[in-house]
Amino acid sequence: MSFSLGPNQYGKAGVRLVTVDGPVVTDLTIASALSGDLAATHLTGDNSAVLATDTQKNTMYAFAREYGVGSPEAFGVLLGKHFLSSEIHRAQLTIEQHRWEQFGPHSFRRSGGETRLARVVVTADSVAVSSGLSGLTVLNTTASEFHGFPRDEYTTLPETTDRMLATSVDAWWDHSDPSLDWDAAFSDARGALLTAFSSTYSYSLQQTLFSMGSYLLAQCPSVGEVRLSLPNKHHNLVDLTPFGLDNPNQVYVAPTEPFGLIQGTVRRDGATYTEGPALW
Numbered sequence: 001m002s003f004s005l006g007p008n009q010y011g012k013a014g015v016r017l018v019t020v021d022g023p024v025v026t027d028l029t030i031a032s033a034l035s036g037d038l039a040a041t042h043l044t045g046d047n048s049a050v051l052a053t054d055t056q057k058n059t060m061y062a063f064a065r066e067y068g069v070g071s072p073e074a075f076g077v078l079l080g081k082h083f084l085s086s087e088i089h090r091a092q093l094t095i096e097q098h099r100w101e102q103f104g105p106h107s108f109r110r111s112g113g114e115t116r117l118a119r120v121v122v123t124a125d126s127v128a129v130s131s132g133l134s135g136l137t138v139l140n141t142t143a144s145e146f147h148g149f150p151r152d153e154y155t156t157l158p159e160t161t162d163r164m165l166a167t168s169v170d171a172w173w174d175h176s177d178p179s180l181d182w183d184a185a186f187s188d189a190r191g192a193l194l195t196a197f198s199s200t201y202s203y204s205l206q207q208t209l210f211s212m213g214s215y216l217l218a219q220c221p222s223v224g225e226v227r228l229s230l231p232n233k234h235h236n237l238v239d240l241t242p243f244g245l246d247n248p249n250q251v252y253v254a255p256t257e258p259f260g261l262i263q264g265t266v267r268r269d270g271a272t273y274t275e276g277p278a279l280w
């Protein structure tokens with residue numbers, strides 16, 4: 001029996017690249033796929049034509065700092081031309097751009113993906129209404145610090161006085177009043193969450209959570225309790241020094257997993273309400 005190698009390609013998929021350039025946040029998920037004279041590595045393990053997928057990923061981060069991302073099409077062309085060599089004859093770049101809209105001096109909201117929620121429980125003598133939302137993804141490019149946490153032999157996280165803070169808000173809040181202008185009430189509550197997120201100078205996502213919950217209670221008199229579940233969507237500065245580049249808070253890697261998960265409840269003291277859906 002004999003076998004021959006058919007079509008093949010290789011590259012790095014799921015490269016999460018976020019850049020901040022003044023008021024512009026660019027958020028990409030990139031996949032590279034290179035092909036060419038790559039029989040040797042498949043047949044004999046000779047890697048002399050194999051531009052490592054790790055190198056491909058590093059090139060994406062370094063080019064983002066050196067040339068800026070601009071449009072995904074232009075960035076793809078830039079990378080593709082660079083990846084061609086005497087052995088690599090075809091370079092394919094597939095780029096998803098996740099859109100963000102600015103809503104504060106250093107605050108951005110990811111477009112789409114947000115769901116409004118309602119839960120109503122009616123009995124013969126009661127109506128209990130809860131409202132909520134999920135997937136409201138927000139980011140502050142600055143005004144966030146995290147330090148003062150205990151250090152033990154397993155602690156490697158550096159203390160920081162300037163980091164990106166991003167989360168995807170899941171929330172439920174319970175109304176003590178069963179008849180409101182629900183659209184206006186929802187809009188007030190959502191607006192309060194956004195305002196508190198963007199205006200809180202944060203020393204932890206936990207502190208931001210309490211600030212968001214208490215501002216919602218302050219702005220929405222009908223609400224007795226708000227429950228929040230806030231994943232810490234980490235954005236880590238990429239170390240570009242191996243490529244001779246600095247990184248003045250411009251190029252970030254945004255791993256999707258693992259993530260911190262900060263959850264909490266904020267209550268109006270003395271309020272009467274029926275607790276609605278649990279978040280955890």
Ligand SMILES: O=c1[nH]c(=O)c2[nH]c(=O)[nH]c2[nH]1
Pocket residue numbers: 146157203204205206232260
């Ligand atoms: O805001 C944060 N809270 C934490 O509890 C935590 N833990 C961590 O590693 N980073 C952060 N950030």
